[in-house]
Amino acid sequence: MEIGNQIDHIDLTLSFGSDDLKGVPNNHNDALVIRAMVANYDVARIFVDLGSFVNVFFQETINQMELGQYMMEPVITSLFGFTRHAIRPIGLIHLPLTLGKNNTRKTRIVSFIVVDAPSTYNAILGRPAMTYFMAVASALHQKINFLVGSKVGEVKGYQVISRRCYVEEVHIEQKVASTGSVDRPGLAGREQVNLVEEDTSITTGD
Template identity: 55%
Template structure:
């Protein structure tokens, strides 16, 4: 389902003007149109017990176009740029479109523009042509064209996914186009694969962004820094209002800060399964020191866990505790602590 686009105008003023025009229009010239209905005879050749979308063949700008998705939930007609290039229509001047399109997931897609093209459905004497606007989108898709509400309404057509058919009035009769179920199923499978690849790319991009943020260096004015002696004869400068986490600040004296779990007396310990990280990550874990704030000695046994190297207890505050964020070190009296963990 697609929402947005220029169907109702690219601005609030244009949308309001269109609404006023529609309220003033009187439709009195189409009362002789035939009744459109679907019956058992329309199921001939349809593979039943299906949930297939309606994919048809249509004629667009004198080109027979396959993989045309009929979607009465879309606010615009869409023609994908790859299809436009194959039809040698990509060099035509496009009308600018300012309003973005939004899919089911809410992601915004900004169109290349809009182009008016003739659309023909049906064959022989029961063929109908209308001029309709297509929004050009440059994004991967298993479809060539999406017929949304504008084209369906201009055709005065009725679509039935169950009967795999779209019908429309033409010359006092009813024209129709049958759906292509095999093509529909192929398109669906390709759409799922495209969405999965996109999700993986976005996930990797988010991971890279988070890694970049972790590596980001912040510069602090000298007047906002304070000299700290981390060991005799060794000083560094840190910001007054942040918690430094460099390897040089490997620990904090309990006199400065100490984290307590504040567990209710008599509470039962929470048991967790052994944590598996893999041989490569285990080596990295053994080399790194991540924590600074000592954990109260009476609470250290309560923060035990099992790894491939044995059972350990935290002697410093582990990140991830519910109230860990409330405990931060001060900038003074920072001293390197001994081991971060001790085996049981």
């Protein structure tokens, strides 16, 4: 299995149409929340945030994953936007991320900033990840489209989980504002990470 960060140069148009809205409620305002393969784990609650200039993994999720073969690098720059104050990252880690299924799967090595901050999400995919995958995301259509060689792959969002995450995030913000506590919510009943067997049929799309 070859994994790389080569950029596809295929003359294809990534777009969304009426067919992409099938099964998606009208006039919704849900964030795009997906699940994907990260370092051989099936990771749920991944928030696709095109307003973020970094990709983020949360420390509690990292703790569930056996990532001894992936070295974490130091980071000296603080991040703003988590719990409305500056957060000093724990480090930077480079992990293989796979989007799509079957013959339209694609893997890229993605750099994640690791932070210890309260969140109902396990990870955030920002603009850098979308660039690596030559991807276009649409919260309206609850989908990501990306180039896989001469084909177009897709990842669909989970609106039920998205809405649940929003409610939990509001509760976290209220708790932080009232108590100053930055504890993450309890894990009971939450979609986290599951270990899966290595799949050697993953394609990089090159």
